[in-house]
Amino acid sequence: MSDNFPLFPEQASTFAWQVDYLYFLLLALSAFFAVAIFFFLVLFSFKYRRRSEDERPRPSEDSIAMEVTWSIIPLILSLAVFALGAGVFFRMYRAPENAIDIYVVGKQWMWKVQHPEGKREINELHVPVNQPVRLTLASEDVIHAFSVPAFRIKRDVVPGRYNTMWFEATKAGEYRLFCAEYCGTQHSGMTGRVVVMEQDEFQNWLSGGASGETMVEAGARQFQQLGCETCHKESGQGRGPKLSGVYGHTVELTTGQEVVADEDYLRSSILDPGSQVVVGYKPIMPTFQGQLSEETLMQIISYLQSLE
Amino acid sequence: MTTDTAVTTPPPARTENYLRSSYGIKSWLLTLDHKRIGILYLVMTTVFFVIGGVFATLIRLELLTPQADVVEASTYNKLFTMHGVAMIFFFLIPAVPAVLGNFILPIQIGARDVAFPKINLLSWYCFMVGGTLATVAIVMGGVDTGWTFYTPYSSTYSSFYVPLALTGVFINGFSSILTGVNFLTTVHKMRAPGMTWFRLPLFIWAHYATSIIMILGTPVVAITLLLVALENVFGIGIFNPDLGGDPILFQHMFWFYSHPAVYIMIVPGFGVISEVIACFARKRIYGYSFVAFSSLAIAFLGFLVWGHHMFTTGQSMYASMVFSFLSFLIAVPTAVKIFNWTATLYKSSVSMECPMYYAMGFIGLFLIGGLTGLFLATIAVDIHLHDTYFVVAHFHFVMVGGMVMAYLAGLHFWWPKITGRTYSEGWAKVGAVLIFFGFNLTFLPQFVLGYLGMPRRYHVYPEEFQILNVMSTAGATILAAGYAVVFVYLGLSLFMNRKASPNPWGAKGLEWEISSPPGLHNFPATPIVTKEAYAYEKDDVTPADPGVSDEGLQIPQEEHTEA
Incomplete structure (x- = not known):
């Protein structure tokens, strides 16, 4: 994977150089301020070292201009770095359509x-x-x-x-x-x-390999084995809502709330059905909490997503 | 024997210093004297520092090689958990406020004690009960959740005496709250005549800001721990997803306290550094009011940035951006402090004595701690660095490089005042230099490890990380040696009859106008303040003469033969 004493990680994704560029920018800024402060600390400590016990420095007046200057400069630099970091994060957060x-x-x-x-x-x-x-x-x-x-x-x-x-x-x-x-x-x-x-x-x-079944197929099989379709009928006449075309669309709940039926909604509707009942239906579905592994759930949700 | 006997007419009934006003265990355990309570805290926080240090030593020893050889995985997990719990809750949080603050704060404002002496003693007992429960949890079997106690691991999957340790932390929280209440009231109501707000030493401003955080923040962690208990006992779903709870909610509540707690640890240290720099530069702190208000600004902003610990949890993107933005804002008051401390040295009169070594070390290390904080505030970079050794190195620069250096600066600065004894200046400098270099060698390699991606809390690690880990362990060895040196000469100073004068550094401040160690009631008569803090340049600099006390209070030197 790498030699014995690496100092920098490999770059192997489109984010790598974007993050590294921010990292080097921050390193440069930090080095500048650290060196500047260290320089003045050492300089002042030597230059103004106490030469006699009764030495008394002259008082210096506070300067608002000075304080404002060294507040504003770090503020501007910080906000610039913030904006750059947030920009890259924005791209990290949302996957592209073709993923x-x-x-x-x-x-x-x-x-x-x-x-x-x-x-x-x-x-x-x-x-x-x-x-x-x-x-x-x-x-x-x-x-x-x-x-x-x-x-x-x-x-x-x-x-x-x-x-x-x-x-x-x-x-x-x-x-x-x-x-x-x-x-x-x-x-x-x-x-x-x-x-x-x-x-x-x-x-x-x-x-390659001998898996055979796709996730959607596995989900369909589970859907049948668990008896989901006894209520969630394709005709829409069952005791539960028809599930075709639900994924990605807005559903209205009995609370009057409207939610988008995403993966998380489907997941919680299976595990905790009473929490988000679609308007027009009764909270009669049993919970599947503890009965399905996360992998099986993912298969079922894949199947539900595949229903146009 | 010493020669600094200042014979004047002994004032009636005030000849005894606080250490000799009464004797026996009971006179300590039931004391209402803020100075003695400070000493009680000093002893116990030191005990926890040593316990935490032993855990740290074992951690570094294990990490010397990529394989598991010193301890097994479950032991290692307990080690880093207990290292964090001991150091954070029982050393870092109480050390500066409860030891130095308790001792110095009332004296600096010209008061005889804190506003509520009994509550002050109660706070120490809360600390002791909390500390004892946590220690029992360690001895009985240990806790392996990490000091962050993240659910559902801590609530559902980990049974190693977690509830006991949590109860300890919960009770200990009240010691913080009580100290905060005491300090706020004391600063508001008990300042000596003439001690106006803008004549307060910056140590007081820093403790004022800290007290606000203690009072507002600590109850939240108490509530959080109560909710964990409610969930476990009554099965109410709060944090456990199986019960319909949300584990991320725990992180929100935990960090709502624990991020401000970082400022509980470091802000009092800012106060110490201001005192030390002013004294050893013989100059008023440059931009006094900006330094004072920056403490309050940090205390306030510190409450608004907790979400920067949670950028990878999947919290909303816009929430993350707001937290990132606010985190960057904290850079400003922090930078203002560093610039002002540095500017104070300009055209000053710098004397490099031991406390100043630590103060300079503090500025350097805290600066690096702060700057690396910017890396972590930058969201995209934090995603890569979160939960790696970069974070470990960052917070050790702030906590150890910052807070512990400030604590040692303050301890060395006020040691003659607290104990009435002086320590070996030569050994003190050796200790400070060892600690500085040992610290850097320990934690600088960890920044590199973190950017390479080595996750924290790893018991075994890929081989390519070994060289940097060996460097880190080597540094930790030097660091430990440095601390050992400090323990030895400070300990020895108690048994050597080198008495301290009332004002060995020629410092300004009311605490230097009374004897070392102070009398039972601090001041023979209420002092009247006529000057601003750090009036080093204005008039007579108190010469570093033994035996002459300053400012007309004329308290005679205590002179006792060794018992």
């Missing part, structure tokens, strides 16, 4: 990955180069954090909700994957690697 989806579950103490095409892996993540990838992150237990230093990205994996993150790898190779949020005894063992492959290699890798 491919991969689903990641963190649990004590391993990473489990599912590709929509059905391929699964543990403590490894294979991705194509030069292709935006969006990860949907869920946790089975405590808070973890998915961190790939070579990509300069990190996102907490929080139980009870989905977090997403995205990146675009720029260089084929293997990079370290860490759990960055302390998660218990084997926290430092919750590591792995991200393998960035050329696009055609990735396609070969994806179609």
Whole structure:
């Protein structure tokens, strides 16, 4: 991965140079102020060292102009750096439309990955180069954090909700994957690697192996096995609402509130159905809390997303 | 024997200093004297500093190699947790305010004690009960949640005496609140005649700002811990997602206290540095009112930036931006302080004695701590650095490089006043230099490790990080040696009969106008203040003569033969 004594991490994503550029800017600013302050401290300490015990310096008057100057300069510099940092963050926060989806579950103490095409892996993540990838992150237990230093990205994996993150790898190779949020005894063992492959290699890798079932297919199977469709009928005549076309649209709740049916809404509707009942329906659905693994939930939600 | 006996007519009933006014364990454990309570805190915070230091030593030892060799994973997790708990809650938060503040604050404003002496003693007992519970939790089995106690790990998945340690932290919180209430009231109501707000030493301003944070912030962590208890006992879903709670809510509430708590730790240190620099530069602190108000500005802004600990949690993008923006604003009052301290030295009369070594070390290290804080306030950079060794290095620069250096500056500055003894100046300088270099060697490599991506709280780590970790451990060894030197000569000074004069540094301030150590009631008569703080240039500089007390108070030197 790298030699024995690295001082700077590899740059392997489109964010890497953007973050590094901010880092060097901050280093330069810090070096300037640190050197300036150290210089004056040392200079004054020598130049004005006490030469006799009864030496008495002359009083100096406070200067408002001086105070304002050295307040304004750091203020302007800080705000400039803030704006640059927020700009890069803005791009980090929203995945582009053409990103491919991969689903990641963190649990004590391993990473489990599912590709929509059905391929699964543990403590490894294979991705194509030069292709935006969006990860949907869920946790089975405590808070973890998915961190790939070579990509300069990190996102907490929080139980009870989905977090997403995205990146675009720029260089084929293997990079370290860490759990960055302390998660218990084997926290430092919750590591792995991200393998960035050329696009055609990735396609070969994806179609290799004997998984067979895609996430949508697996979700459809679960949907049937759990008996969801006895109420959520395609005809819309069931005791629960019809689920085609729900994903991504606004639904009105019995509370009068309107919410967008995103992944988190679908997830909480399965695990805690009584909390967000769609207007016109009764809160009769049983909870599936504790019965479904995060991976299964992701499959079911993939299936629901696929229903046009 | 010393020769500095100043024989004047002994004032009636005031000959005894506070250390000799009464004897026996009971006279200490039931004391209402702010000075003795300060000493009680000094002893106990030192005990916790040593405990925390032993944990730190074991951590650095384990990290010498990438593999697990000294301790196993679960032990390591307990070590860094207990290092954090002992150091933060039982050393860093109380040390400057409860030790130096308790001792010096009432004297500096010309008061005989704090406003509520009994509450002051109660605060020490809260500290002791909290500290004892936390210690019991360590001895019984340990806590492995990290000092941040993040849910749901701390509430659901970790059973190692977490509730006991949390109760300890909860009770200890009241000692902070009580100290804050006492200081605020004391500063408002008990200033000597003529001690106007803008004649207050900056040490007082800093403690005033700190007290506000203690009173407003600490109840929030108490509430948070109560909610954790409610959830565990009654199964009410607050933080646990399985019960419909939100684990991120815990982080919001935790950091709403714990970020301001960082300022509880460092702002009193700012006050110490102002005192020391003014004395050893013989100059009024440049921009006095800006330095005073910057403490209040930091206290206020400190409440509005907690979300910068949570940029990676998935909190709303715009919330993150606001928190980032406000965090950058804190850079301004902090920079103002550093510029003003530096400007104070201009055309001054600098005497590099031990407290000044620490003060200069403080400015350098705190400056680096502050500047690296800007890296973490920059959201995009923080995403990369969050939960890495960069953060560890950053807050150790602020906490150890800043707060501990300031504490040592203050301890050395006021040691003659507190104990009535002087220490070895030569050894003191050796200690200060060892600590400075040891500290830098320990924590500078960790910035590099952090940018490389090494996560914190890792028991084993990839091999390419080893060289930097070895450097860090080597530095920690020097740092530990430096602290040991300080312990030894300060300890020895108590047994050597080198008596301190009332004003060994030729300093200004009411505490230097009374005997060392002070009499039981501090002042024989209420002092009347006629001058601003740090009037070094204006009139007679008090010569660093032993035996002559200043300003017409004419308190005779205590002269006792060793018992």
